[in-house]
Amino acid sequence: MKLPILLIALSVFHIFSLFAQTKLVFLDKNSDEPVPGVLIKIAGQENKVSDANGTVVFSLSKAAFISFSHIAYEATGIQVSPGQEVTVFLNPTAQSLGEVVVTGFESERPLVHQAGAISKVLENELYRFNENSILSAFNTKPGIRIEQRAPASYRISIRGSSLRSPFGVRNVKVYWNDIPFTSPDGTTALNILDLSNIQNSEVIKGPAGSIYGAGNGGVISFESRKQVNENRFSTEYAMGDFGLHRFRIGLDQQIGKGGVSASYVHQKSDGYREHSAMDRKVFQLALNTQPSEKQTLSAQVLYSDLNYQIPGALTRDQVEEDRRQARPGSVGQNSSIAQKTLYGTLSHELKFHQKIRNNTALYANTTEFENPFILDYKRETAFSYGGRTKFTYDDIWGDFPVKMIGGGEYQYGKTLAQNFGNRQGKADTIRFSDDLITAQAFLFGQLEIEWTSKLLMTLGLSNNYSRYEIDRQIDAGPNNPMANSRTFDPILIPRLALVYKLSPYSGIYASISSGFSPPTIAEVRTNEGSINLDLEAERGTNYEMGYRGSYGIFNVDLTAFYFKLNETITTFTNDQGVVLFQNAGATDQRGIEVSIDYSLYKNQLSAIQKIKLNHAFTGHYFKFADYSSRGNDFSGNQLTGVSPNTLVNLVDIRTKAGIYLNMTHQYVDEIPLNDANTVFQDAYNLLGGRLGWMTVWSGRWDFEVYGGVENLLDETYSLGNDLNAFANRFFQPAPGRNWYGGVKLGFRY
Incomplete structure (x- = not known):
């Protein structure tokens, strides 16, 4: 029984x-x-x-x-x-400011209690537009403007910092996974990255030299996906107007307490204008592991093969005649850039003690660069390496919580740079050849003290060194080959900031920070062969106050600043149309930056789960304080290339069925295009939207399909103008109304 x-x-x-x-x-x-x-x-x-x-x-x-x-x-x-x-x-995505944690100024604190103008660009914000570049997402943030003169030809302006950048990214320090991505010469090849190489981003606006070195514009910190928390295969395909095609394939694999991820992306387009095609292939391999409870180790390999054509700037009459045409001569001379880059990194974190840890990162980079242009033909082979290390100490001294950070950064680069004549797109007789060496380094320290439960003080200081060498081996002109060098005196860069916590979800801050920016090799050594050793580093002081707060469904971020810049580097063109550089006295830069977002509706269980709005206003009222050039006095004029007023409005709608809608409106005020303020780009309004559907099948398959339109109003505008242009060629017309769409598929195994 x-x-x-x-x-x-x-x-x-x-x-x-x-x-x-x-x-x-x-x-x-x-x-x-x-x-x-x-x-x-x-x-x-x-x-x-x-x-x-x-x-x-x-x-x-x-x-x-x-x-x-x-x-x-x-x-x-x-x-x-x-x-x-x-x-x-x-992990929260749609967070209040009190929940958004940022690492700007090496301080992991909620954004609402940060003592600086910092904007965070989250992953979901990057993917609410056409996924062919980071441009649209960054341009929704106050004080930030990324320009694109042609596909893959970027220029970043943070608070007017692109004044000295006829092309390329200068005067802004860029990091990728906490490792210097900006080259030792001060330029950044932002165009070698695909959108998939970035997960989240932080932007510090204004000088941050007390802890990040040279650059008056600020700092951009990109972060790719570091942790592999699942086994997943993914692929996607996108297409659009002007022959746009983008294909990606990716694989994530967990291994013990770490993992490996790999991705390959191929993007190409014919371009909106004549002679503006682009072709880019990017491969990324990432490894992260945890050798012990106190250590983490990660490595990255990035290879980018980029080719793009340069259509060139047009006069106003040429734009009115046909805004899609290329500048005369661009096609015949094959004005373009071919660039192959291999970038490898190694990062290590060690926790010596619960109060002390060290982060060290090293990188090496090789680049082959070829640039036929209308006036010449340039070839460069570059190699650089560098690293950054910091020690962090957290403790309590008496009744005061204290955090101390100390470290250093070093970068070294060597380039063989050759300039030839251009004969119908082929390199002709050599004009000059240089061996270029650039090196920069700085030591930094920072002290944070919580004097009370509500008052936090940050004091930072860095000591900066930089030098360059231009060893001319060949000169077909009237000058004899000779070695040139310039070593800048060590520069101390201080910063003092205070935060007062009004509540757990609001705070006010004030800061005084110094900044500097030495000239890049490209500004000292110009395309016609001259070497300007007298070009001085820019020096500036920034005064800033701000308020951040979260009130239920509302988030508010308000900043007011005054930036006094001396020895401002500006551009001018000679009689041959070559862009040259000069120090131009001083500029006064006053501005306000406001961001407000709020959720009109939020209910996880209803058909429409969420309706969110965001508004961002930028008021940049920048003027030349004391500036004379070639016999002309431009004191009191608006700063060239800066829109005084910009407004962005966003609407995001999500439904329970997985359907979403993103709408974006951007207003840009008229922009002065020359120092004399006699030529302006007209104000314009951009309207665009993206509609899509996301779903999960059987808990393993992710699927998304989307489509969108850009410049719905078919505005005629330039997204990146040539400043102080020779022969009145100021305008680089941007695409008219255009569409895009794509599909994504992922599988967890």
């Missing part, structure tokens, strides 16, 4: 074990508060929703992959076994 009873009991136990109760508890990663309304998708079962305690209970017969999503958090998933109890920490 006992045996049948035992068999029955075992059978009942087995049946119950097949459908054991599994429990998931969802908590906010930052606050540990429960998250109700999380949508849980289980293959073969109805969808579940977490209750007011962030809890959901369901039955499983076998191990399964469970996916979950919430309008305010990153969608993710985990493997769950029957009867398991799991606590899941969700």
Whole structure:
């Protein structure tokens, strides 16, 4: 009798074990508060929703992959076994300012309590536009403007910092995964990156030399995906007007406590204008691991093969005649750039003690660069290396929490640069050849003290060194080959900042910071062969006040600043049309930057889950304070290339069915294009939108399809003008009304 009873009991136990109760508890990663309304998708079962305690209970017969999503958090998933109890920490996406943590000025604090003008560009913001570049997402932030004179020809202006950049990215320091991405000569090849190489970004506006070195414009810190938390294969394809095609394939693989990820992207287009085609291939391989509880190690390899044509600037009459034409001579001379870059990095973090840790990162970079232009033909082979290290110490001195940071950064670059004549797109007789060496280094230290629970002080200081050498080996002109060098005196760059916490979700701050920016090799050594050793470094002082606050559905970020810049470097053109550089006295830069966002509606369980609006206003009222050039006095004129007023309006709508709509409006005021303020680009309005659908199948398959339109009003405008242009060729027409679309597919295994 006992045996049948035992068999029955075992059978009942087995049946119950097949459908054991599994429990998931969802908590906010930052606050540990429960998250109700999380949508849980289980293959073969109805969808579940977490209750007011962030809890959901369901039955499983076998191990399964469970996916979950919430309008305010990153969608993710985990493997769950029957009867398991799991606590899941969700990463907020649509956060209040008090929840957005930034690392600007090496201080991991909520944005609302940061003592500086910092903008965060989140991953979901990068993907609300056409995915062919980072341009659109960054241009929604106050004080920031990325220009594109032709596909893949970028120029960054943070608070007017592009004044000295006829092309390329200068006067802004760029980091990628906390490693210097800006070359030792002060230029940045931003165009070698694809959108997929970036997950999140932070932008410090204004001088940040106390801890990041040279650059009066500010700092951009890009971060690619560092952690591999699932095994996933993904692919996507996009297309659009003007022959745009973009294909990507990626693989993520967990290995122990780390993982490997790899991706390949190929993007090409014919371009809106004649002779404006672009072709870029980017491969990225990333490895991260945890050798011990106290150490993490990561490595990255990035290879980029970029080719793009340069259509050149047009006069106003040429724009009115045909805005899609190329500058005369560009096609015949094959004005273009071919660039191959290999960039490798190694990063290591070591926690010596619960109060002390070290982060060290090293990189090496090689580049082959070829640039036939209308006036000449340039070839360069460059190699550079460098690194950054910092020690962080957290403790309490008496009643005062203290954080100390100290470290240094070093970069060295060597380039063989040759300039030839251009005979119908082919290199002709050599004009001059130089061996170029650039080196820069700085030591930095920073002290943070919480004097009270509400008052935080930051004091930073760096000591900066820089030099360059131009060893002319060949000169076909009237000058004799000779070695030239310039070593800049060590420069101390201080910064003092205070934050007063009005509440956990609001604060005011004020800061005084110094900045400097030495001339780049491209500004000293120009295309016609001259070497201007007298060009001085820019020096400036920035005074800033700001307020940030979160009030339920509202987030407000307000900044007012005054930047006094001396020895301002500006451009002018000689009689041959070559761009040259000079120090131009001083500029006064006063401005306000405002960002407001709010959720009109938010309900995870309704058909329309979310309606969010964002407004960003930039008021940059910059003038030449004391500036004379070639016998003309331009004192009091507007700063060249800067729009005084810019307004951006965003509307984002999400539905329970997975359908989303993003609408964007941007107004840009008229822009002075020469120092005399006699030529302006007209004000314009841009309107665009993206409509898409996202879904998850069986908890493993991710699918998205989308389409959009840019410049819906078909405005005639330039997204990157030539400043102080020779022969009145100021305008680089941007595309008219155009469409794009794509599809994405991912599989978790």
